[in-house]
Amino acid sequence: MNKDFETIIQEAQKVTLTTAERDSMRLRLSELANIPNVISSPYQRHIMGNSGTVRTLFGQLAIFKQKKYMPAFLMILAMLAGGTTAAAKGAIPGDLLYPVKIHATEEVQSWFSVGDKSTALTAVEHAQNRLAEAEQLAADGKLTTDTAVSLEQKFSTHADEVQQKVATLQADGKYSDAADVSSDFETILGSHQAIIAGLAAQTSARDSQQLKTIARTVDANLSVTANTRESAEGHTASSTKDIAAKADEARLNASTSIRDLKNYIYDNRDRFSTTTLVQANARVELASSTYAAAQVKFEAQAWGEAYSLFRKAYRTADETRIMLVADAALRIDGGSYHTATSSEHSATSTDDSWDDDEATSSAHSASTSIEAQVRVESRAQTGDTRSLKTETQNHTWFKIGNFEF
């Protein structure tokens, strides 16, 4: 081998972390990893770790850097709780550790949230926790009236806090932050709307009725949040000086989210039914086609439109991943895509006449047409006006990694 090249190789091999860097990072990572993984259900583990997982991990890193004053009793509680706190993370109402989760974990999280955006995102996480708890209980056949009412009230409290913080951000002219929070919340509400509908179709009459209580509140918040998000994005697009950079950031996030979704589907394909996989891949295609439409706008320097479309693609991918996690963990037959439409969210009916038959009928008819529906819309976004009949006559293959449908 060429001598100079050999020298380069030898020198290059000397590039390493310093001992201090390596040890420091190891310490941080081991502190994160040392949280005992005693979670009561896989769904709790998935959902608790799902909303901005990496953000959550780095949020914990941020704990060591923040110097915000915290009531002594909360600090002591957090320190003493230690492993108990972590073990409580997956607790649901009725579990011994559930009070620890609410008071030691979530209150501590709230204390360490600095600023309106951070506080709002923490409230988003807590709101999702309440929904996940209700869904887990319903799946286990344990969602009593009292618990459903309690969870609904707590969810409402968190949701109200989110809406208030978003309003404050907008009033302060922080439209981009308001758009981020609203978008996150909309993603969570949209996915859980679908999860709840899927569960309602297969749980007992009692649990289904309890889910209705929560579904109404989710629907109402989803409608408000979607409007807020649209408004905040619109303001961001029209008033932000660096909208091109924002569009680029949204492009990056969408690309990452779609890629992560594809990897997730591929890595966990053995856990899903064929129906779920087909529906999931239809949503992958929808997210991808939205991304493609956004890319066209981006290249035409229509930054505002590109920004909004990239964020839409991101939400579609993220929602799909949340729903897949629920499908696998809660064993929702046929996927949770029943009411998750390809267009942006509209609240489902809050009519009191909603009953099990309607939920089941809605779920089944929607699941058989979802694939056709998203194909039509995805083609429309790219200007393709071929009829659906032509589309279905030509078998469409989806390819994710090495896995083809």
Added chain:
Amino acid sequence: MEPGQEQFLKAYDEHADALFRYCFFKVSNRETAKDLFQETFAKTWAYLQKGGQIDNMKSFLYRTLGNLVIDEYRKKKNVSLDALAETGFDYGTDPSASIANQIDGAAALKLLDRIPDDYRDVLFMRYVQELSIKEIAEITDVSENTISVRIHRGLEKVKKIFSDESQV
């Protein structure tokens, strides 16, 4: 300690330096490399926490890091040789001096930029990281045969690039 935690920290101990070096090779900025390196392990832990199964930790880490690097490319430009010159290093000003007297590790990595794209990565992984052909194939999702061909052709290019320089 639970098995997942043990697997995770063991992976860190075994692969930290190699991964950091690869990251630095790709982004040419130490602080950025550290951020991406740390995020790689954080994402890996998140994946394990969600119940993900990792059959080959080394490949998983490289692929995760590779994806993060791609994202980073889209955000920032790489440090060019010109920028490197601004920091005091200026390879080539004294052609009579051997490379050995001119470079340190960081500059050595930068010199590898002279190798064409098609071959640079595989040569780095093969000779600097000392990965096997099979491992490189798994990480890059390319056949072992293709990897072998690229290494062979890459070495031919290297001979030409660096022997041309030494004859100046």
